[in-house]
Every structure is written in structure tokens, then in C-alpha cells.
Amino acid sequence: MINELLASVDTLWALLGALTVLALLDSTSFGTLLIPVWLLMASGRLRAGRVLVYLAVVAGAYAVIGLLLLLSLLLFGTQLVDGLTRAQQMPAVLLAQVGLGIGLIVYSFRLDPLSTAGKERKRQREEASGSAGRVRRFRERAVGEGARAGIRPLVLLGVAAVGLEVATLLPYLAGIGLVAAFDPGVPAAPALILFYCAVMITPALVLLATRVFAARAVERPLRWLEGFLSRHANGTVALILFLVGLWVGLNGLGGLEEAGWNVG
Numbered sequence: 001m002i003n004e005l006l007a008s009v010d011t012l013w014a015l016l017g018a019l020t021v022l023a024l025l026d027s028t029s030f031g032t033l034l035i036p037v038w039l040l041m042a043s044g045r046l047r048a049g050r051v052l053v054y055l056a057v058v059a060g061a062y063a064v065i066g067l068l069l070l071l072s073l074l075l076f077g078t079q080l081v082d083g084l085t086r087a088q089q090m091p092a093v094l095l096a097q098v099g100l101g102i103g104l105i106v107y108s109f110r111l112d113p114l115s116t117a118g119k120e121r122k123r124q125r126e127e128a129s130g131s132a133g134r135v136r137r138f139r140e141r142a143v144g145e146g147a148r149a150g151i152r153p154l155v156l157l158g159v160a161a162v163g164l165e166v167a168t169l170l171p172y173l174a175g176i177g178l179v180a181a182f183d184p185g186v187p188a189a190p191a192l193i194l195f196y197c198a199v200m201i202t203p204a205l206v207l208l209a210t211r212v213f214a215a216r217a218v219e220r221p222l223r224w225l226e227g228f229l230s231r232h233a234n235g236t237v238a239l240i241l242f243l244v245g246l247w248v249g250l251n252g253l254g255g256l257e258e259a260g261w262n263v264g
Helices: 002-026 030-040 048-076 079-088 091-111 116-129 134-143 152-168 170-182 188-200 202-213 215-233 237-258
Strands: none
Touching: 002 170, 002 188, 030 048, 030 152, 030 202, 030 237, 048 152, 048 170, 048 188, 048 202, 091 237, 170 188, 188 202, 202 215
């Protein structure tokens, strides 16, 4: 009896370790790190509560998805994960993923043209429509000093980020599969999913705490990063879309290569 209990505890610690590693891998995505960093670069006093709203939406959306998948997995066995994995590896899905990636990259260049003539045409379009600097203004209104915008835009931003990342949920699927295989029952199984989601946003929370309580220490790096991203991607949105498109497209190409397609 005692040996079985000790073995169960050891297995639980091993599961927690594996979930932590997988969650930290997910924490480096654009929705859980890149967008929070962009929000943290707002000038003046940061409205930390607004950033917490965004992170809560992201973690909550992942938790809902994870709990639904876990429930389905417990009801239908490994057929669910196997089916999702097979669906992600279908050539049609992979080609659609590559197409989405290309589309995002192309749109990112429309937002931030490479040529001088293209930049000038974009500037003229923004001046004509009054949209110049709207992304920066959105950030300042949402999370910066004197923030006036409601939380609805941040909620929509979080939901959109999770929606774009659904195609790259493999670490999360692996974690859910591990929880289902261990089958610790209720409430332990849902708690493990919530633990995963909490770990996933922990790096962003650490950056937020540093930004709030040690603003002087990170002000110069954030200002440098702000300037770099602004020069490189005209407000950072183009860079975010480019990185997302590159990530999604390369994942799709990698899947096609594994399926035996010659994409080189």
C-alpha cells in the first residue's frame, strides 16, 4: 500500500514536471509572450490590471479548450487525440496552414512595405483615412497612463490570439494526453489543466511584475525594443503578423515533408 502510494506520488511529480516543460514551450508563443511584451511597452504609467485582463482571457480560453478536450478524451479514449493528430497531418489541413501563413506574411508587408515608394503610398493612405498610428493609440488607450478604452478590445485581442494559435496546439495536446493517461480523477485532472495554463502565462506575469515594480531597470531595454520594433515593423503589428505567418507556414511545410511531400 505504501509503495503504491509513493509510486503514485513520484508519477504525479513527473507529470507536473512534464506539464511545466510543455507549458513553458507554449509560453513563448506570440499570444502568451510577444503581444504581452508589446502591451508592456506602453508609455507612462502602465495599467497593470488591463494587461492582467488580457492574460486572463488567454489563459481562460486555453483552459476551456483544454477541459473540453480532456473530457472528450476521458469519454472516448485516445481516439480523440489520435483523430486530432491525424487531422493536423492531413495534406489539405497542412496546405491550408501554409496558405494562411503566406497570407499573413503578405498582409504584414502590406502593413509595412519594404520599398520607399510603398511606404510613401501607405503613409498617404493613412493620412487620407486618419488611421496613422492607430495601433499605438490603441495600446495607449488600452493599457497606458490615462487609459480610456474599455476591456472589450483586450478581450477580443486575447480571443483572436488563441484562435490563431489553435493550429499549433501540439504541446498542449501532449499535456492533455498525459493528464488523461494518468487519470487522477476529479478535481485533480481539471486542476492539472489549470496548472498548465497558469505556467503558460507565468513568464509574461514575471515581465509584468518587473515592469510595474522595477520600471527603471527595464525602461531602457523596453524603449530600445520599442524603437527597434517600430522601425522594423511600423508599430509592431506587421512584425507580429509576419512572425505568426512564418510560424504557421513553417509548421505546415514541416508537416508536409513528414507526409512525404517534396517541398524543398
